[in-house]
Amino acid sequence: MNVRIKFLGGAQTVTGSRYLLEIDDKKILVDCGLFQGLRELRRRNWDNFPIPASQIDWIILTHAHIDHSGYLPKLVKEGFSGKIIATAPTIELVKILLVDAGKLQEEEADFAQKKGYSKHEKPLPLYTVDDAEKVFPLLEAISFDQEYPITPNVIVTAYNAGHILGAALLKFKIKGDRQEKKLVFSGDLGRYHDPILNPPLELPSADILFIESTYGNRLHETHSPEEILESIIKECYQKGGVALIPAFAVGRTQLLLYYLFQLQERERIPNIPIYVDSPMAIDVTRLYQAFPSYHRLGPALQEDGDNPFSHKTLHYYQSQDASISLNEVNGDAIIISASGMATGGRVLHHLYNRLPNERDSIIFVGFQAMGTRGRKLLDGDKTCRMYGLDIPVKASIHYINGLSAHADQNELMKWTMGFTHKPKLTFLIHGEKNASLELAKLLKEKRGWNTVVPDYLESFELFQNI
Known part of the structure; x- marks a missing residue:
């Protein structure tokens, strides 16, 4: 069994989180976010998806924020028809957010045409409310702490990540012919002292870790x-x-x-x-x-x-x-x-x-x-x-x-203390370049971890013949 990862977004940027996990011939997309912010990033939303949408077997969402779920309607429009797996609150939030995003895009396209400030003669929305609603039949709920077999050899478990209602960190257990490997995606980690949400659960081990780094180079205010x-x-x-x-x-x-x-x-x-x-x-x-x-x-x-x-x-x-x-x-x-x-x-x-x-x-x-x-x-x-x-x-x-709903540098480092065994490889994702690089350096110096800050569209062979 061979396992690969390709970074289709969320690499040296805090938007457009999309991570393509390939396990032999099966393709799993972890998160399906919209790019926001800089124009050069937003333009990626209009590009053809790097692989045909129909080739993706499953999408698994860490949480509902648009930078993690907002590309779903376009991907479904391009031919994706598999299951979209998430916690029950995330599913309900996704329905609200996608309809709102479709409505806003329709309104903005109409307004741009009316006021004449678009360079296009007839500006079009990326997707419509109708496109957003076509995502709903594909959504399937999972619960925290319960194993969900995607295939007999690939099992995913969602754990509380804090951050927002229903947000999850994901553990993939991959059973090869010779070995079993664990991949962990942190999603967006929440705060340790949030008055509304529980703190992120700490996991004891991972062979490969993908950790967000939004505040990898910053600390939150110490004042209340x-x-x-x-x-x-x-x-x-x-x-x-x-x-x-x-x-x-x-x-x-x-x-x-x-x-x-x-x-x-x-x-x-x-x-x-x-x-x-x-x-x-x-x-x-x-x-x-x-x-x-x-x-x-x-x-x-x-x-x-x-x-x-x-x-x-x-x-x-x-x-x-x-x-x-x-x-x-x-x-x-x-x-x-x-x-x-x-x-x-x-x-x-x-x-x-x-x-x-x-x-x-x-x-x-x-x-x-x-x-x-x-x-x-x-x-x-x-x-x-x-x-x-x-x-x-x-x-x-x-x-x-x-x-902020994001863990800061100290909280990210605290969360990594939960690992009793250091991962063989840790990818710093969902952070601007300087933030990812600083957290990568800190994990290397303080924990002795092997860290990588991936580039957009970069691919890695994680395991061969396991």
Whole structure:
């Protein structure tokens, strides 16, 4: 039995996670993400897939974020018809995220044509809502800690990774004629002290390890993130402004709601209105009620007075008209809207409206990939390009990295301590080049591990004749 890996994405970048595992003539795609950020990366979404989609036998998802699942509709459109395996919460999240992504792409293509700022005469979406829904019949659920035989000789087991609801790290047990080998994909690892999600499970061994490195060269704030959030909200309130928080609908919005609820209940910030302006975030929040065993909030969600997702200052806005009405709010409010990197979605019209106002504050609460609007604003750009216009940046720009759903360098190193035997080979994936290289160096120096930072489309022979 021969085992190979080809890096179709997530190599020296934090987007487009796609890892093609070939076991003899069987092809398994681990994650199927969309590229985001830099234009040169986004263009890859439009390229033909490196192998015919019909040749892929299975897709296994670590979690639902678009950079891990967002390419599924295009791959199905190109001919993939096998099973897509993931945990039950991930499946429900994928349905929400893909429909939303299809809708946004249709709207953006229509808007680009209407305003005439596309170089194409008739700009087309990468995929549509209808394309997204064609993914659903292929989805199949697995549970944490239970072996799932893909074939008699290939067994996959999902374990809790933290990060977001239902996120998994994956162990592949490959039974050859002579030997048995284990491959582990970390997926995106969560935090060790997340108030909502359990910490990532540590595994004792792997022959080959694929570990994310998003924060491989950085540490999160040592200060409590809710204290920093409190300070920024108070400062904005004293100026009479609106605090706009671009936040990922999955995970980050729910964590923010938890912290804001705690701060208001303890009278550490004013009881001003909190508007969640993201239909997707609203749908996602309901899933926490549906899957209580996948997080820590079960008892709190059963009590109205203790439920961080349902209280007197919290308002959910579903319709487009309601969203636009928030442009009339002049102060003393918090708006949470997607997307988290300001690459699309409703947050764009809020930024368009808020950036020129020096009383308002924009608070980024997660990783901002290179090339995204969020990254450019944090880097100090004085204008922000939206809807074909350059919008002046006069609002205060803030960043709270302690709210990240990704393990930082120390937490990644802590997770690797769980291995009682060092892997024969460790690949550093899902991180920008400098982050991957630094974590690779640290693992080599501190653990004595054999590490590799792969290139895009690079292939490796992992095992021969096992």
